[in-house]
Amino acid sequence: MNTAWRWEYRSYDPKAERLVESLCTLGNGRFATRGSSPETVADAVHYPATYLAGCYDRLTSTVAGRKISNEDVVRLPDWTALRYRCLPEGAAPGDWLTPDHPTLRHCSVSLDMRSGTLTRRMLFHDAEGRRLGVTHTRLVHAGDPRLAAQRTVLTAYGWRGRVEIEAVLDGDIANTGVDRYRDLAGQHLVDHRAGVGADDVAWLSCATADSHLRVGLAVRLRARTPAGVRSACTATGVRQTFVLPIRRAEHVVVVKTAALFTSLDRPWGDPLSSSIEHVVHARDFAALLAAHRASWQLLWNQGEVEAPGETGRILRLHAFHVLQTLSPHTAEIDAGVPARGLHGEAYRGHVFWDELFVLPYLSLHFPETARALLMYRHRRLPAARESARRAGARGAMFPWQSGSSGAEETQRLHLNPHSGRWLPDHSHLQHHVGSAVAWNVWHYGRATGDAGFMHGPGAELLLDVAHFWGAVATWDAGFGRYRIRGAVGPDEYHDAYPDAPAPGIDDNAYTNVAAAWVLARALDLYEELPNARRAELRAHLGIGVDDLHHWEEVSHRLYVPFHADVISQFHGYGDLAELDWDAYRARYHDIRRLDRILEAEGDTPNRYQASKQADTLMLGYLFRPWELARLFARLGYRLDDELWRRTVAYYLRRTCHGSTLSSLVHGWVLARQQGGSAWRYCQEALRSDIADVQGGTTGEGIHLGAMGGTLDLVERGIVGLDPGTDGLHVDPVPLSEVPASTFPVCYLGHRNIRITFRPGRIGIRVPPSRLGPVPLVLPGDRRASVAAGEERWFRLPDDRAGGGPHPAARTGDRCR
Numbered sequence: 001m002n003t004a005w006r007w008e009y010r011s012y013d014p015k016a017e018r019l020v021e022s023l024c025t026l027g028n029g030r031f032a033t034r035g036s037s038p039e040t041v042a043d044a045v046h047y048p049a050t051y052l053a054g055c056y057d058r059l060t061s062t063v064a065g066r067k068i069s070n071e072d073v074v075r076l077p078d079w080t081a082l083r084y085r086c087l088p089e090g091a092a093p094g095d096w097l098t099p100d101h102p103t104l105r106h107c108s109v110s111l112d113m114r115s116g117t118l119t120r121r122m123l124f125h126d127a128e129g130r131r132l133g134v135t136h137t138r139l140v141h142a143g144d145p146r147l148a149a150q151r152t153v154l155t156a157y158g159w160r161g162r163v164e165i166e167a168v169l170d171g172d173i174a175n176t177g178v179d180r181y182r183d184l185a186g187q188h189l190v191d192h193r194a195g196v197g198a199d200d201v202a203w204l205s206c207a208t209a210d211s212h213l214r215v216g217l218a219v220r221l222r223a224r225t226p227a228g229v230r231s232a233c234t235a236t237g238v239r240q241t242f243v244l245p246i247r248r249a250e251h252v253v254v255v256k257t258a259a260l261f262t263s264l265d266r267p268w269g270d271p272l273s274s275s276i277e278h279v280v281h282a283r284d285f286a287a288l289l290a291a292h293r294a295s296w297q298l299l300w301n302q303g304e305v306e307a308p309g310e311t312g313r314i315l316r317l318h319a320f321h322v323l324q325t326l327s328p329h330t331a332e333i334d335a336g337v338p339a340r341g342l343h344g345e346a347y348r349g350h351v352f353w354d355e356l357f358v359l360p361y362l363s364l365h366f367p368e369t370a371r372a373l374l375m376y377r378h379r380r381l382p383a384a385r386e387s388a389r390r391a392g393a394r395g396a397m398f399p400w401q402s403g404s405s406g407a408e409e410t411q412r413l414h415l416n417p418h419s420g421r422w423l424p425d426h427s428h429l430q431h432h433v434g435s436a437v438a439w440n441v442w443h444y445g446r447a448t449g450d451a452g453f454m455h456g457p458g459a460e461l462l463l464d465v466a467h468f469w470g471a472v473a474t475w476d477a478g479f480g481r482y483r484i485r486g487a488v489g490p491d492e493y494h495d496a497y498p499d500a501p502a503p504g505i506d507d508n509a510y511t512n513v514a515a516a517w518v519l520a521r522a523l524d525l526y527e528e529l530p531n532a533r534r535a536e537l538r539a540h541l542g543i544g545v546d547d548l549h550h551w552e553e554v555s556h557r558l559y560v561p562f563h564a565d566v567i568s569q570f571h572g573y574g575d576l577a578e579l580d581w582d583a584y585r586a587r588y589h590d591i592r593r594l595d596r597i598l599e600a601e602g603d604t605p606n607r608y609q610a611s612k613q614a615d616t617l618m619l620g621y622l623f624r625p626w627e628l629a630r631l632f633a634r635l636g637y638r639l640d641d642e643l644w645r646r647t648v649a650y651y652l653r654r655t656c657h658g659s660t661l662s663s664l665v666h667g668w669v670l671a672r673q674q675g676g677s678a679w680r681y682c683q684e685a686l687r688s689d690i691a692d693v694q695g696g697t698t699g700e701g702i703h704l705g706a707m708g709g710t711l712d713l714v715e716r717g718i719v720g721l722d723p724g725t726d727g728l729h730v731d732p733v734p735l736s737e738v739p740a741s742t743f744p745v746c747y748l749g750h751r752n753i754r755i756t757f758r759p760g761r762i763g764i765r766v767p768p769s770r771l772g773p774v775p776l777v778l779p780g781d782r783r784a785s786v787a788a789g790e791e792r793w794f795r796l797p798d799d800r801a802g803g804g805p806h807p808a809a810r811t812g813d814r815c816r
Contacts, residue, residue: 005114007317012099012107012122014045018699019692021047023317024111024118025343025702026138029053029327029369030145031076031260032342035109035118038082038136038150039098041170047177047699050076051342051349053325053335054264056404057208059185063413064422070411071403073338073349074188075175077204077217077237079258080150081168086132087243088161096166097124097132105131113320114300115293116142131157141288142295145329146259146278151285154252164243165254169194169202169219172236177345178700180415189215194238196231197276202238205272211404214263216271218279224253255285264333299323302752303365305711306742314686315714318707325704326362331372334379336402337704344701350401350409351376354705356436356622357661361711363440363447364721364745370444371453377437378457380406381464384434388468394542395467398437400430418593418600426495426503429488431472434465435514439622442521447723449748455533459525463541466522466551469515473554481559483507484515489570491615493595493605493658497572507571510618512558516635517623519555523548560637566647567639569616579608579654592658592694611655613662617648620669624722645673660688660706668709668717671735679737685710714741719757723747727775727783730755730762732796750774750788765791 009020024035031052040046051073058071086094099107099122106123120136133155141147154163171194175186193205203218221229221240229242244252259279261271282288303323305315325341336351337358355373362370377398383406384396391397399408410428415421441461445454473482486504488495489511496503526534526548537543560567563574584591591597595605595612605612614621619628625641632639648669657663667681684693688706692698715721718738720731728747739759744752749771756763766774768789776784779797786792 004313005112005316007111007113007313009109012104014100017045017099018047018696020109022343022698022700022702023321023690024109025321025324025341026116026118026140026148027324027327027342028140028142028145029323029325029329030333031140031148032324033080033138033140033148034343035111035138036080037099037120038080038152039084039096040100041081042176045100047344048078048080049177049344050079050260052076052260052262052264053330053338053342054333054404055208055213055262056211056349057188057213058210059188061184063184066413068184068411068413070184070348071350071409072175072186072188073342073345073403074208074213075173075177075345076215076260077169077171077173077189077206079148079169079217079219079256079260080138081170082150082152082165082254082256083168084134084152084154084163084165086126086130086156086159086161087164088128088130088159091128091161093164094126097122097134103127113316114296115289116140116296116320116324117289117292128159130159132163133157137289139289139292140324141292142299142327143291144282145327145332146261146275147257147282147288148260149255149257149282149285149288152254152256154246154254156246156248156250158248160247161245162243163246163252164241165223167202167219167221167240167254167256169204169217169238170236171204171206171217172234175345180417181345181348189236192236193272194233194236196233196238196240199280200229200231200240201276201279202231202240203272203276204237206236214271216261216273216275218259218272218275220257220279220282222255222257222284224251257282257285257288266332299327302744302746304743305714307714307738308740311686311738314690315710317690318686318710321702322358322361322704322708322711326358326366326369326373328366328369331369334376335373336376337373339704340701341704344699346697346700347401348403348409350403352401352705353430353433353436354661354708355440357664357705357712358708359440360443360716361708363444364715364723364747365743367444367448367450367746370440371448371450374437374441374444374453374461375457378461381460383407385464388471391472393468393471395469395471396434396461396464397431397468398434398465400428400433416596416599418596421599423599424503426488427492429486429495429504430490430492431468431487432489432508432511432514434468435511435518438462438465438518438521439514442525443723446725447747454525455529459529459533459537460541462518462522462525463537463543466519467541467543467547469518470547470551470554473515473558476559479559480557482554482557483559483571484512487511489615490618491569491611491613493610493612494570494573496606498576498604498607505570505572507559507561509560509567509569509616512560513619513628513631513635514622516555516558517631519551520631520634523551523555556634556636558635560632560635562637564650565643566650567616567619567643569611569651573609576609577607579610581610581653590695591656594656594658609654611651613655613657613659614665614669615651617651617665617669620644620648620672621665625672641673648673648675657684658694660685660694660703661709663688664706664709664713668713671713671717672733674733678735682710682713682735682737685713714738715743715745715755719755719762721745721755724777727777727785728753729777730764731779732757732762747774754791761793761795763791763793 036048388397489508664685670678
């Protein structure tokens with residue numbers, strides 16, 4: 001049975017195994033290993049894989065008669081592989097056993113989120129009545145980011161004899177984890193060398209084919225009972241075989257401890273010799289496990305988001321996977337926010353805009369990690385500037401898909417599995433990713449008060465993105481407005497006008513409003529800077545006084561389209577045909593990927609008012625209602641609550657939610673406006689990966705943005721937490737399905753401020769420190785503060801009670 005801290009599967013289902021492997025991945029922010037069974041190899045059911053953050057390689061493939069270059073996250077050698085078979089007394093050797101063997105009688109998988117361990121239990125029962133129990137326990141060390149370990153325990157029931165065990169360090173690896181990429185080049189590892197050193201330590205050295213990253217992996221093998229190990233080195237790996245006696249109800253224990261080093265490490269050393277030395281001196285499994293658990297406890301102390309019931313358990317799973325992908329160890333390396341985590345090869349391991357949904361959580365819990373992820377973007381400013389220059393613009397144009405260098409990695413062709421055709425991909429026109437970077441910079445600064453970053457790298461990021469928007473916004477005398485043309489918004493289904501010769505649409509509302517916000521915030525930050533720093537930035541970024549005046553003008557005069565008394569997704573959206581939604585649902589049932597369905601029919605979503613995901617409504621995710629109204633007022637438009645409600649309702653009816661982020665954003669927007677259907681979308685966001693709502697995509701890697709976004713939904717959405725320069729704003733909204741929550745946050749240097757939300761009240765506890773009191777802004781613009789070492793409780797207005805009448809305050813609570 002699943003418990004609050006365990007995620008369990010009580011039987012083996014080959015059809016669901018890829019999903020189990022993804023959701024049971026273990027990682028430490030530097031590398032991660034999928035939760036595959038050690039007995040298996042990559043095939044149609046299983047996909048053992050290990051990925052290192054920031055490890056990419058480029059290969060060229062021939063697609064539809066064209067040569068296509070793709071940069072992929074690299075699947076590294078498999079350190080987990082281990083198989084076994086029974087050698088009963090007086091009988092022939094049995095088969096090598098795997099979960100797919102017909103003698104399997106029981107199988108369970110248990111992910112312990114509290115301690116960061118994965119346990120697989122199997123029971124085999126052959127025709128002669130012999131039973132063999134197998135328990136694998138795996139960890140990827142949260143304290144030492146270069147270590148992983150796996151303990152296997154074999155137990156005989158009703159027989160005695162021997163077991164033969166084969167431990168493998170397998171470097172014969174290719175990227176084959178995504179079906180639609182399978183015809184593309186995937187052999188990234190070359191120059192293999194393998195061997196066995198002293199103390200039965202198997203080692204493997206290899207390199208990536210194009211990026212020439214060196215990889216060193218060493219595995220120490222330990223068995224509780226002495227055994228002679230026979231080692232066989234192949235061109236790409238090592239096989240170590242040995243035989244151990246086994247008796248009734250006794251345990252045979254085998255431990256594999258792995259150390260992974262690469263040429264990306266700092267300080268640099270030879271990856272192979274470093275891995276061998278590290279694994280030789282690694283402690284035994286029990287000591288590693290104890291230290292690993294202690295490290296996870298520290299992570300949970302700082303990062304847990306508690307909520308009651310099943311919702312709380314799913315949130316814990318989401319936090320677990322966010323922290324496995326982006327931990328404090330990530331702050332030590334050059335890595336971004338991979339859209340599918342370190343859990344699979346979908347999207348080629350690339351960095352999109354998903355940090356927009358993840359960094360709010362990290363900024364409030366692990367600010368050093370958030371800062372490091374923003375520095376990933378800062379280090380790629382030269383590439384973004386070069387992209388803008390090639391596009392005839394100035395400033396920084398960040399790529400829609402980023403990898404190692406910061407160049408645009410978006411593929412120019414994509415496969416429609418419904419039709420089997422390779423089609424042009426224009427998603428590189430989603431320049432709004434730059435606004436996401438700028439938004440994260442601004443909100444990181446508000447949460448942390450990190451003036452060193454904001455006046456340094458943060459200012460460069462924000463001003464360079466503003467410079468780009470100021471450059472691409474062109475004056476249209478007929479409209480009397482500035483316009484941004486030939487772009488693509490978050491709704492990727494509309495990448496061109498019907499029958500247009502060129503891709504791109506004009507005046508995407510989300511893109512334009514977000515650009516206006518960036519320009520305004522860049523000017524605000526510029527005014528805060530010391531005069532000397534302003535002069536440095538003007539010289540370094542090529543910004544003149546005329547540019548600043550231009551930004552001011554554009555931020556007041558960008559065009560926002562409207563139709564039918566709602567905000568238009570883009571100019572001309574209201575002129576598109578209406579889709580017969582009922583007919584398509586009746587014909588196809590699941591129409592999330594409407595684009596593929598229409599293309600297979602010889603049609604295109606460009607002809608219809610049909611959106612893949614939240615686009616215009618993303619404005620309600622980024623900005624509070626008052627902030628959005630102020631933005632529109634700055635642009636010369638009136639946006640009141642009723643117009644926004646009409647806009648929300650309009651796009652709810654015309655969105656097919658082809659992205660897991662879509663239900664998240666819709667749930668957020670509806671919750672904040674206290675819409676009755678909010679929970680439907682929130683629940684879908686919570687369950688999108690565990691239920692694999694998109695039909696097979698989770699097995700290719702979890703959706704990190706959706707997972708991080710659900711945590712943010714509780715903290716900033718439901719509790720209404722909003723760090724500001726005047727205080728920590730708290731503005732809860734009622735959502736009866738999540739009536740309570742508790743979480744720690746960091747704010748302006750304070751660590752682990754404990755926020756406790758209950759129906760009708762909210763508690764704030766500030767740990768003892770030498771810092772001053774934490775200022776608060778409560779509903780109704782009530783001002784208060786909580787001193788270091790103090791806890792205070794505050795009653796909420798009736799319309800913010802969120803789940804029932806106000807309970808009496810606890811003894812000792814201070815309410816007002």
